[in-house]
Amino acid sequence: MTNKILIVDDDPAITKYLETLMMDNGYATCTANDGEQAEVLFKQESPDLVTLDIAMPDEWGTRFYRKISKSRGFNTPVIVISGLAGRKFSIPKAAAFFAKPFDADELLAKVKEVLDE
Amino acid sequence: MAMKVLLAAAEEIALKAIKKCLVHDGYEVHTADNGVAASRMVETLLPDIVITDISMPEIGGVDLLRWIKKKNSNIEVIMITGYGELKLAIESLKMDAVDFITRPVNMDIVAIAMKRAVDRILTREQLALYTENLESLVREKTRELETSEKRYVQLFNESPAYISIIDRNFRIVEFNKQIEKQFGNVTGRCCYKTFKQLDEPYHNCPVRKTFQDGMNHTAEIDVTLDDGSVRNFFLQSSAIADAGGRVDHVMEMTTDVTVVHQLQEHLAALGLHISSISHGIKGMLTGLDGGQYLISSGIEKKDMQLIQDGWDIAREKIAQIRKMVLDILMHSKDRPLAREKVNVFDFVQELVTVMDTKMKKNSIALELDSLKPNSGVVIEIDRQVLFSALLAILENAVDACRAVRNIRTRLTIKISVELSRDEIVFKIRDNGKGLAREYQEEVFSLFYSDKGAMGTGLGLFIAQRSVKKHNGTIRVDSRPGEFTEFTIAVPVQ
Numbered sequence: 001m002t003n004k005i006l007i008v009d010d011d012p013a014i015t016k017y018l019e020t021l022m023m024d025n026g027y028a029t030c031t032a033n034d035g036e037q038a039e040v041l042f043k044q045e046s047p048d049l050v051t052l053d054i055a056m057p058d059e060w061g062t063r064f065y066r067k068i069s070k071s072r073g074f075n076t077p078v079i080v081i082s083g084l085a086g087r088k089f090s091i092p093k094a095a096a097f098f099a100k101p102f103d104a105d106e107l108l109a110k111v112k113e114v115l116d117e
Numbered sequence: 118m119a120m121k122v123l124l125a126a127a128e129e130i131a132l133k134a135i136k137k138c139l140v141h142d143g144y145e146v147h148t149a150d151n152g153v154a155a156s157r158m159v160e161t162l163l164p165d166i167v168i169t170d171i172s173m174p175e176i177g178g179v180d181l182l183r184w185i186k187k188k189n190s191n192i193e194v195i196m197i198t199g200y201g202e203l204k205l206a207i208e209s210l211k212m213d214a215v216d217f218i219t220r221p222v223n224m225d226i227v228a229i230a231m232k233r234a235v236d237r238i239l240t241r242e243q244l245a246l247y248t249e250n251l252e253s254l255v256r257e258k259t260r261e262l263e264t265s266e267k268r269y270v271q272l273f274n275e276s277p278a279y280i281s282i283i284d285r286n287f288r289i290v291e292f293n294k295q296i297e298k299q300f301g302n303v304t305g306r307c308c309y310k311t312f313k314q315l316d317e318p319y320h321n322c323p324v325r326k327t328f329q330d331g332m333n334h335t336a337e338i339d340v341t342l343d344d345g346s347v348r349n350f351f352l353q354s355s356a357i358a359d360a361g362g363r364v365d366h367v368m369e370m371t372t373d374v375t376v377v378h379q380l381q382e383h384l385a386a387l388g389l390h391i392s393s394i395s396h397g398i399k400g401m402l403t404g405l406d407g408g409q410y411l412i413s414s415g416i417e418k419k420d421m422q423l424i425q426d427g428w429d430i431a432r433e434k435i436a437q438i439r440k441m442v443l444d445i446l447m448h449s450k451d452r453p454l455a456r457e458k459v460n461v462f463d464f465v466q467e468l469v470t471v472m473d474t475k476m477k478k479n480s481i482a483l484e485l486d487s488l489k490p491n492s493g494v495v496i497e498i499d500r501q502v503l504f505s506a507l508l509a510i511l512e513n514a515v516d517a518c519r520a521v522r523n524i525r526t527r528l529t530i531k532i533s534v535e536l537s538r539d540e541i542v543f544k545i546r547d548n549g550k551g552l553a554r555e556y557q558e559e560v561f562s563l564f565y566s567d568k569g570a571m572g573t574g575l576g577l578f579i580a581q582r583s584v585k586k587h588n589g590t591i592r593v594d595s596r597p598g599e600f601t602e603f604t605i606a607v608p609v610q
Binding site for chain 2: 011013014016017018020021024055057083084099100101102104
């Protein structure tokens, strides 16, 4: 079964990039440009993995993470992809942390690893 | 110099004997054989000591003594008395004769009397000298005191700080020139009323605290001056105690630290700035990577739409990077304005042309209420600087519209331009997402951005600076979910 990835970033250029990258590598995707949209998609689509930006205008990625991590039986791996320097904003339980600009091959390798393929 | 002695006696033998003895002791001795001659010689000789016989014809010794003491009380007089003249001798002492010698004259007794007279003279001279020294000392100290007082007053007055002395009722009892220059004669007026237009001392007032605990206190306050400008002041208060140690006055020193504040703000802004810039750049580079990836993925799949999407992203990111670099360049150097005459109508037209594509792409309608093409209104501005400022505001308006999710909203940006007296007023109003009231001030002053990865917090800061450099004003009015309106007024000249 194809793994589904929820891509969250406020910059549409970046969600488009990640969406194409993941699709080209055989993943199903859904994208959200803010926290609210992401929350809806998370419930609707039950993704196997989330890539999450931290600094977003309406809701920070950390807050979105807190919300979804409270849902029953939550064990979806989250890969943080952020431009913020320092680990202050990172999510301790994240599966991986990528700083922007990231290396596409490294990211793909990590996704593969996390999804245990 | 030897002391002068006048010896007055009718009796020749006595005269000679005494004279011989005195000369031997080193005195300059003159003699007179009667009272009249003696008195004349007192006037011409000015002797230090007179030795006079009590009984002389015409003017007797006692009369001579009286006359001498009246004439010059510093001349010491020794009386020579005969047997049975004790009464006269005592009278002489009452009239300030230094001593008396009884006849027959014993030279040892003369020497004792002389010593007493000389002692008296020396003591008096020392006293005079001492008094004189004392007087000159007092004069010197007084002069020093005057100088230091003058210097103190000068310091007090010429100090660049605002200094005032305040009593327990918060009334100003003394103040320096700086205060007078700014507030006029404020004697007896309340400090809080005069300096802060308040009806009572404010909560954090350092003067009040010093009255309470006698310690030094500081505070920073903002004061709005008559011309409407706001300045930052640093206040220091220190106690002035009376002789009993009770704080009866407080000295308040206030320094204008507006420039320091501006610098601080600037530095703080710069710190924030650098982190927001680096965050922005990272996002843009990731976007560029994305564009590049989409293009190569599109080429591989022969997917023209994907290539187009990739190219659009790349173009958008390149434009963002370009704008950011230009902003940084403009901000990093405080360039003087290069003013030129600019036709307002053309200026606005160009602005609209530049924004046109971006607005159409985002389905935002433009309403333009500009001057007439032939109005010929010209302003003297740095075209590039003001153009960038207005462009930044327009781009913010577009972003505010893009953030609206309700697809039924007819997104509109309205640009209106009018000539109001000697100012050109530009208004840029959008019906985008709006700004909460608490952020309306922050929009300019604190590298604030509510656009996440899309914003750097630079645009409006620079816009405000540019307008201010033109002696213009910029303000924002907004209601969340309804509209945002920027009003920029720039003097024609």
